[in-house]
Amino acid sequence: MPRSVIGVTGGKGGTGKSFVATNLAVLLARRGLSLVLADLDVEAPNDHLLLGVERLENEEPIEVFFPFIDYGKCTACGACAKACDTGAIVMAKGRPPMVMPRLCSGCRACLMVCPYKAIAEDGARVMGYSYVTPVKLSGAGFTLVTGVLREGEEHTPPAIVAAKRRALRVAENADLLIVDTGAGTGNGISAALQETSLVIAVTEPTPMGLHDLAAILEITKGMGKRTWVVVNRSGLGPEDKHLELARKHGVERVFRIPFSKTAALAYARGVPLVDYDPHDPAAEALQGLAEEVYREVA
Ligand code: SF4
Ligand code: SF4
The missing domain is CATH 3.40.50.300 (P-loop containing nucleotide triphosphate hydrolases)
Structure with missing residues (x-):
């Protein structure tokens, strides 16, 4: 310091x-x-x-965390979208989630709530x-x-x-x-x-x-x-x-x-x-x- x-x-x-x-x-x-x-x-x-x-x-x-979604594992349960308080995850009815990079703060809430481990832990993007x-x-x-x-x-x-x-x-x-x-x-x-x-x-x-x-x-x-x-x-x-x-x-x-x-x-x-x-x-x-x-x- x-x-x-x-x-x-x-x-x-x-x-x-x-x-x-x-x-x-x-x-x-x-x-x-x-x-x-x-x-x-x-x-x-x-x-x-x-x-x-x-x-x-x-x-x-x-760099900040960014949730890359493995669509092979994702069941479109919607838990991530509910947990995201910045509105960065959008889901059309019955469709898997999409993440809007510029709205994502990198808080990791979606990663923590995903029950199917469909979000990569080491995703990152340059902000x-x-x-x-x-x-x-x-x-x-x-x-x-x-x-x-x-x-x-x-x-x-x-x-x-x-x-x-x-x-x-x-x-x-x-x-x-x-x-x-x-x-x-x-x-x-x-x-x-x-x-x-x-x-x-x-x-x-x-x-x-x-x-x-x-x-x-x-x-x-x-x-x-x-x-x-x-x-x-x-x-x-x-x-x-x-x-x-x-x-x-x-x-x-x-x-x-x-x-x-x-x-x-x-x-x-x-x-x-x-x-x-x-x-x-x-x-x-x-x-x-x-x-x-x-x-x-x-
Ligand atoms: S990291 Fe946070 S802000 Fe970004 S999509 Fe996940 S919950 Fe939303
Ligand atoms: S919480 Fe996981 S399984 Fe559910 S919609 Fe999001 S990424 Fe897909």
């Missing part, structure tokens, strides 16, 4: 969690920490784009890929692990778990693993945050940001995680309800990153804001946050 694991999450997409995670990674690597950044936003990973990384490297397939890419920025070298779900796949948790396992292996002797979760508040987020000792929940001063912050704080509270809140694009709208929510949920600290047009320019050019313009107020706020994280983990 790495010495510390922290999570950066943010409810809906677009709050700026990847912006925060990538800039933190650059600043903390520059501070001398050996660091791995895991991009577990498997449906739309973009940390590499924010870091100016053109090509992901060291591809490994993410995505993970990558391990060295990132080399001036004075900041670290490793980026990226999980990518294949297009059309319905279930993110198996890919998140597989990519996180690879990140934990890569970060085995590192000072810090930063886990950048996907958008949303589903099971995949809890899976991504499992090993973290501190979660940074990124929100924005909008009604949607408030709504998603409430959902994320319920998750971190339920998981017993220490939580900090970062209000990104601070100044764009009222924040009093965000602060009240954070207080009610026992959030330890609240940071603000002011709205910055320069951040959008940095994003468009694939340069971390802290490198693009270190004196931009948002970059300075990120530096303050990084110092606090450094104190926590160093």
Whole structure:
């Protein structure tokens, strides 16, 4: 295990969690920490784009169980279809089952209930890929692990778990693993945050940001995680309800990153804001946050 694991999450997409995670990674690597950044936003990973990384490297397939059916043994009893709660097994009347690969989560329930041992135990299919890419920025070298779900796949948790396992292996002797979760508040987020000792929940001063912050704080509270809140694009709208929510949920600290047009320019050019313009107020706020994280983990 790495010495510390922290999570950066943010409810809906677009709050700026990847912006925060990538800039933190650059600043903390520059501070001398050996660091791995895991991009577990498997449906739309973009940390590499924010870091100016053109090509992901060291591809490994993410395989999950897949129920190949031996139609010589199958009696069309229907037990597998009843046990499948994702609707991946379809059966026309009197016909043997068919499995829809993209709907299958690989849970093995069908395998366990089949009374005729008609499902192969070692079936597998590729649902995505993970990558391990060295990132080399001036004075900041670290490793980026990226999980990518294949297009059309319905279930993110198996890919998140597989990519996180690879990140934990890569970060085995590192000072810090930063886990950048996907958008949303589903099971995949809890899976991504499992090993973290501190979660940074990124929100924005909008009604949607408030709504998603409430959902994320319920998750971190339920998981017993220490939580900090970062209000990104601070100044764009009222924040009093965000602060009240954070207080009610026992959030330890609240940071603000002011709205910055320069951040959008940095994003468009694939340069971390802290490198693009270190004196931009948002970059300075990120530096303050990084110092606090450094104190926590160093
Ligand atoms: S492995 Fe799980 S999700 Fe896939 S077909 Fe079997 S029961 Fe359904
Ligand atoms: S449970 Fe087994 S025997 Fe029954 S329909 Fe499914 S695969 Fe066929």
